[in-house]
């Protein structure tokens with residue numbers, strides 16, 4: 072079971088500070104959506120509105136056409152996983168999972184058992200005695216095993232080491248293909264997680280920078296390298312993200328469609344047209360102007 076999300080002209084103010092500015096997008100159901108933004112961009116603010124942890128100052132959020140805020144029918148379909156402070160949580164791992172099972176109609180106990188095994192979670196240990204990485208693995212276990220139609224992971228990997236993050240990503244993809252739901256992953260670990268995304272949203276300083284299918288985004292950017300004046304000619308009029316000079320050669324990163332005709336032209340001029348990564352795009356699209 073999956074759910075679609077429609078966000079229209081969403082704004083959020085903390086007193087006078089505008090954390091989200093007139094954001095609109097649609098999240099197609101059954102896909103993995105990556106939400107990328109630098110520190111303080113507004114990712115957690117946005118996700119907490121989607122999870123109805125708070126109400127927007129302006130605009131609307133709808134899930135399958137309904138407003139989720141204080142809507143029990145919708146809220147039981149939404150799981151929001153974020154880094155919680157567990158220092159006073161004396162419940163054991165086992166008890167935590169049993170509590171989630173009671174509130175989540177799609178919770179799968181067998182799958183939770185499987186995740187407990189692969190993350191090596193100690194069922195009888197109180198949650199506040201787990202290491203940071205294990206607390207994150209428990210969060211992820213609750214998020215995946217809930218199989219909620221909308222599952223939101225807000226930087227859920229914090230504290231996990233690289234092999235544990237790998238397990239999370241692998242499980243996420245495997246379980247998503249068996250039990251499709253709408254998944255949102257917020258992150259700034261772009262290069263590590265880009266292959267997980269079907270769609271990408273980039274926010275910066277509270278505003279939406281872009282929403283695009285990952286495949287389209289990946290094919291849009293390019294780096295053009297070659298003799299300086301030929302590169303300059305070729306990229307003139309294109310959306311240029313950055314440039315690097317080395318002696319008489321230059322490499323310019325551009326964003327936009329490059330036609331086959333342009334690619335042939337570049338080849339004839341001895342220019343190299345290379346791919347750029349989502350991480351490169353993210354860095355340049357959210358860079359502070361000097």
Ligand SMILES: Nc1ncnc2c1ncn2[C@@H]1O[C@H](COP(=O)(O)OP(=O)(O)OP(=O)(O)O)[C@@H](O)[C@H]1O
Pocket residue numbers: 085088090108109110111112113114115116117259
């Ligand atoms: N309760 C609050 N009161 C006032 N300002 C807040 C509050 N919560 C967040 N902010 C501000 O809103 C902005 C967005 O914060 P938010 O936590 O949503 O960003 P983020 O993209 O999740 O950042 P990070 O990647 O660092 O976790 C920041 O400038 C932050 O200081």
